[in-house]
Amino acid sequence: MFNEKKVAQMAAYLLHKRGGAMAFLKLMKLLYLSDRKSMELYGEPISGDYYCSMDKGPVLSNTYSIISFGGDDENGWSKWISAPRNYNVSLRHQIDNVFELEDLSRADIKAMDEVYAEYGHWNRFELCEQTHKICPEWQDPNGSSIPIRMKDIFMAIGYSDEDAEEMVSSIQEKSQLEILTADLR
Template sequence: MNKTSLFDERRAAQAAAFLLHKAGGGLPLIKLVKLMYLAERLSLQRYGEPLTGDQLVSMQHGPVLSQTYSCINGATQSLEGGWETWVADRAGHNVGLRDPSMIRSPELDLLSLSDSDLEVLSETWTEFGHWNRWDLVQYTHEHCPEWKDPDGSMIPISHLTLFNKLGYTPEQALALSSRLATQEQLKAAFF
């Protein structure tokens, strides 16, 4: 899967750190993956803007943020101030903060995240943070209609598909997904 040029590793790492901080320092991997996806989805639903800019994909256990999943699995080289700064290496099926003392207050220490990002993450945590991982998997299967069973593979979820499933009119969905594609092209041209 190609890395989408809208993906911001620092924002993804700090979003993960926010959720891990709320959990007391660690979470089961699949729970973190589901919470990250639900936060990305809420940001796109509410603001038409991504939280991490990651590629959305359908996998066996539901929708996932592709590059974030690669970061969790150590499959990518981390940027300075990125994933490895905030999140410890995966330990079996669990993920934790690299150094919990780095976060005294998310608002003061997770500076790559905007106020609206923190709001989305906080709402996601409030709604789903107490759920167990397998209930979250089931929830994403049943309540994220953009997810399709990939039959053991991985299927991209386009922004257009997601915006349509989120209830935007076809015109709005096309305009929002076109704007994100233009942002991606511009970012790719300058970076």
């Protein structure tokens, strides 16, 4: 289940690692790769977002809309991240301790740390090109967008067809349970 607050905290963590600001194109790639890495390490994504292929590579669909048009959750994107300016986003306030990012687990942070260690030094254009090569689930949409199925990501990172189906089914069940229990809160 998509969680704007959690995605905002993912973005805040990556921006914090980068010194507080970065190109939003680069941030989008790092967020996607973080979800992908979490799926590889732990069998589930961090964000709960939907994925799509766009001309500049794979993106988190809802997150892309939030970066472009703003979010709805007052404790979400706008609490942590500035509106894009000159194709860059930045932290709204300094993070003194990662425990401020209460929606992120240690596993989430580990996945993002691994992604940042591998790709954080690349510029946005290099990273964009690289995601076209290392993410076989991405398809050139020729100026449009194409949904990326979670199953295709699992298969691209080495799961069999059957195992990928099971992983997606498990994630969907967990998401449905989160929706039901959210109504009880």
